[in-house]
Amino acid sequence: MNYDKKTIEDIDVKGKKVLVRCDFNVPLKDGSITDDTRVVAALPTIKYLSEHGGKVILCSHLGKAKGPDPKLTLKPVAERLSELLGKEVKFAADDNVVGENAKNAVAQMNDGDIILLENTRFRREEEKNLDSFSEELASICDVYVNDAFGSAHRAHSSTVGVTKFVKPCVCGFLIQKELRFLGDAVNNPTRPFVAILGGAKVSDKIKVIDNLLTKVDTLIIGGGMAYTFLKAQGYSIGNSLLEADKLDYSLEMIDKAKKLGVKLLLPVDFRIASEFKDVLPQVTEDENIPDGFMGLDIGPKTEKLFVDAINGAKTIIWNGPVGVFEFKNFELGTCAIAKALADSGATTIIGGGDSASAVNNLGFGDKMTHISTGGGASLEFLEGTVLPGIAALDDN
């Protein structure tokens, strides 16, 4: 897949109607935004387009709407955007998203104005990527910009379908940054290149492990995933997370790593408890976990093993916590990894989702080179899967 895509800096937007697909899928409580990270992340692209005289028409999905749903209106996002930009962002309330109201709002825009359309999932065609909705979206703009990396792994009307009916189609600054960091790390890394994979399940990361083994010098596996790998090699894992149907796969990956000359590091000790609770941990001597106990974090010897590997690296990608970091007693391993990355001097890239919140909650967010804004999308990127929302944009 070609990641060298045209950006908003490659086109002239003055006086043009610019439809911008953003990721405004923010958490809401009683109609208020509880975390505006995604809104803030969208500002550079919006400001650039407005300052360069574009008529900026923003759109996004929000939540799992399956048609019009007043609880999932994007109105609060328009209000937050207006505050953050210090400039009115008009909300084009319209259950049809591109109905009469939205069209009238667009017709009245002056250069530099910004409006936000209603939740694209108010239209059922959106997730089906139907031309009917894609064409309507295209009909109100001259230029299409995608800046919603978090939705780039989905082929929907507002991320892919619309690009069939409008030219040019370019990326915004957020997607440009994701492509630069994730793309370079995976396809052109400064070596040694180390990947750290954690999180709950092997099954979620099968393709990631498979793909990264062909790219990295060292692959570190921690978190709930590690127990299936250890069990496959004959260690006792007590009641720890196990995916019995992935034992053969684990052995295949261990074998693949050997054949490719990739160092595969697994935990050598654990912090354990007798139940899934935030209690004081016991620490195992080695890989084995006694019956009646479960591993909830890596142990101190493993921390040292993993940190030593991190210290020698020039490029590091991390996806998935190495323990149940939501429990204070079991955050130490994840914390040690985050600190090691922060101190490493390497290019450090954090996959979205849980690893991003772990790094931010532990206070290391601003020490990382890049924290991806897309959980599912960054995972699919690491799998080597073509992201349809990126593929649909004009090549440079």
Ligand code: AMP
């Ligand atoms: P994921 O969404 O796959 O990245 O998984 C993240 C989740 O994995 C977090 O909520 C962690 O609490 C959980 N996790 C990490 N290590 C373990 C473990 N040893 N046992 C159970 N859950 C774990």
